[in-house]
Amino acid sequence: MSPNAEELLPMSPRDYLILLGLSAGPSHGYGLIGEIESLSEGATSMDPANLYRAIKRLKRDGLVEDLGRRGVEATGGTDVDTRRRYYGLTEAGRGAVAAESLRLERLTRVARERLLVPSAEGTR
């Protein structure tokens, strides 16, 4: 299935975090849980069952692909753990995460204009 990225928007925050977590490179479940925790600054912690539930759905939607146990070797990754199965973003997944990021950015811009949040420059 090659879905139109726009159709999948808006994304649930968890899906977004999963896809964003995978955008740095393929990862296994345990790595992904850690990544999600650090991306959300500890606000979101996923349990394995719900993580794989989401992965199963994202796979079905064609956003995530299963790279198998040695998947990362192909991508030139180091520190490969052959015991675990790796997942990576598909092109569609990359597109979807980009589209969602843009959508969020637009929303953030509106919020900023309404002075709800300080501007990016202000925080520097």
Added chain:
Amino acid sequence: MTSRESRNLSVRLYQWLVSFLPDDFDADLRRDTIETFVDIRRAARRRGRFASLRVTVGSLWHGAGAVLAERREANHALRATSSISAEVCTVEHHPRRNTTPGDLMDSLRHDLQTALRAFRHRPGFALASVVIMALGIAAATTLFSVVDDVLLQPLPYPDSERIVYFDEGSHPIPLFEIWHDDMASVEDLAAAFTRYQVLTGEQEPARIQTARLRGDFFELFGAKPAKGRLLQAQDFDERARVAVISHRLWRTRWGSDEGLLGQTISVDGEDFTVVGVMAPDFQMPEAVDEEIEIWMPLDPGPEMAHSWNYYVLEVVGRLAEGVTLSAAQDEVRAIDLRVAEEHPEERNDREGNPQLTPLVGLHEATVFGSTERLWVLLGAGFAVLLVGCANVAGLSLARGQERLRDLAVREALGAGKLRLARQLLIESVLLSLAGGAAGIALAQAGVKGFLALQPGDLPRLHEVSLDPRVLTLALLATVACGLLCGTAPALQAARSDLERVLRSDTSGTAGRDRRSGRPLFVIFEVALSLMLLTGAGLLAHSLLLQYRQPAGIDTERLVRIPLQLPENTIGGAEEDLAGRIAQRTNRLIESLEALPEVDSAAVTWAAPFTYFGRGRCCWRTVFAAEPDTDDKPRSMVHPVTAGFLGTLGADLLVGRDLDERDGELEPPPLIVNRHMAGELLSEFGLPGSAEDAQALASLLGRQVLRGSDEEAMQIVGVVDHIYEWGPTEETEPVSYVSYERFGGEIGLASVVVRIRTNLQANLVERLRQAIWQVDPRIPVPVVESMDERRRDAFAEPRFYSVILALFAGVSLLLAAAGLYATLHYTVTRRRCEMGIRMALGARHREVVRLVLRQGFGWLVAGLALGWVFTAISARVLQSQLFGVGVTDPWTVGTVSLVLLLSGLAACWIPARSAARVDPVKTLRAD
């Protein structure tokens, strides 16, 4: 995932949970889910126990949500509909329609929601049910876990059910050789000579257990080496000086040094080349001896190899293909009979009966003695569970009555009676499951506690754990209890005329109690409690009698130090080893007696209350009154040093103790115990019995002929029985001879020391120093007080009594609570009647009596049924009891009284409250 992790309970639970995911959640995803759970759990463990628990509980909780959500999605996909059932009301919309599986799921979910709401409404009832079920499930699960792993699971050896053990302790080497060469029905005959030896070297000397093997011992038990090799046929044939060491010894003594292979170690001064390290998971069969550190080929001296008097070998073998145990037993018997004919002196007992060797399965030999005890405890555990069930069933019934009105409303709105009954069953099973989950968690602690507190003589304890079999059974028991407890209220609901309930103003109908079955539950609880209390009472009574049993010695301020003189390090040539050992022993005693705190010291092979396994300490021989008689009394012989009996504080009935002169005295002096004296009296044809001091005195000065050499010895004293093994043993003939003459070439020694003060830490150290002054190479692992040793002998019966008492206590509490709740409920329902009675002039006392009479009736019925239960079940306790019969009227009477009084106390509270009814208020309220 490591294998340890895969056995972990929370991982198992998680796997179990994941198995409920629908099929489109494929195997890869499932595996990944579980692996990831293991990963995050492992990471959390590093942060501590609490973090690990939080992650586990969180993952299970969210995982359950994920499973439900996935299943729902899968179901929806299956039906290819996306209809959303809009449920705004708690009452079913289409209750009597033919239902599809999807509807069934929905309605089940609905029932669940209703149940949860009901629990929230009455949390006290839900909590009480869960706690009671948890106690019952925990009791039953803990003991089933122990029973399952100890008694039911096969031993961890290949073809373990075909491995047999040659019982009756150890056997002489020539006999083993005959079995080995002649037997056809038992293959792979192997033997082990296990004992304590001293390992010397650069580190301090260590007293360890070794096994000298013969035959394919390792093959029989499927042993594999971790490093190097095990012993081979060639090693046995050549009596090679090679050794295999245990993994533990390798690790602790040599720091897992790979270079140890090929090196030489020194055991009792003999050098052995290490050829292998045993795999860490190898378990020596406990029937033989479990804590072996070094295995070497059997290499007996010429005397031991041909003597029929050294009982040294533990013998095991494997039944040949297709041969039954009884067929093999017949063959052993035939061989034993032949051997007894060939060696009548050694292989016939006093009555001329040949010594026969019973053949038992290794499993039976391993668990011997624990079987009945464990079944009794398991029975008690299940009895607690049953009492809990009856209690919850009683509570549910009361609750069901209260809910009749609620149910009536639902029926009026269209719910079928079956549906309502199902609702009640679901509630009951839910409560039971919650109780079961708590119970399993409690059982995990229970198993740990059991293992920690049990006094250490149960076999196979390292194998005990909460495994899936046990968990499955716990789950089945839980669901069964739920159904059992729920059936009564469900039947009640199905039977009730709900319309009448709705129409009537009162919350129910008076007089329904008799049909509701509630008293039956109470009666059942009381009966089971009486059974448990009687069991606990009998065990306690028996324990008390054991405490009072005299040990035959004065254990106060008596100290025992087990020693092992390193045989070949005593120095000098092979000859006169015995003389040198005797010399060394004397120096030990002198050195100890030089301490001002020491009153006297003596040495023997094995002191009382020393459990030395199957008679390995012992030397048995015959004593005759005249030469060439057939009828010779056979006795255990203890070589002891001068003043041994005095040091022990034994009760010398007539004559004298052994003293210093006895080393030279001719003929050598002999002291016998009361039992042996009785045998000798009849041997000499003397009048009187062993209870008669005059008769005993007539034995003094007489000469007896020892063993087949018929060496003359002179009786110089008779001592009362000294309990060697424990307070419940049966007495047997024992003789005491001079250590100096008969201590022989055995460096085994138990030093007994009578001290003048209490055994304090600095005295322990001084005693050690006194021994090391004689020889710093002697290991002194423990210095123990005999008082403690004696207490240890009671540890086991005490432990079982405590468990049974605990169960009985819980069940008594539950029964009392059940009685209280039932009566309280009845009183509440009869409030109106009481009000009328009191309005008509009944006095408080009469109302109290009325209520008490009802409770008393139930109690008496429960006691009567309980006596029947006790009469049926008490027989299994027989073998556990000492000095008290299973129908001991004192015990049965006392526990019945305790139960009756506690029951009446439980009835008193509702009776009082009934009498406080204000008639005006009550009548007005209705």
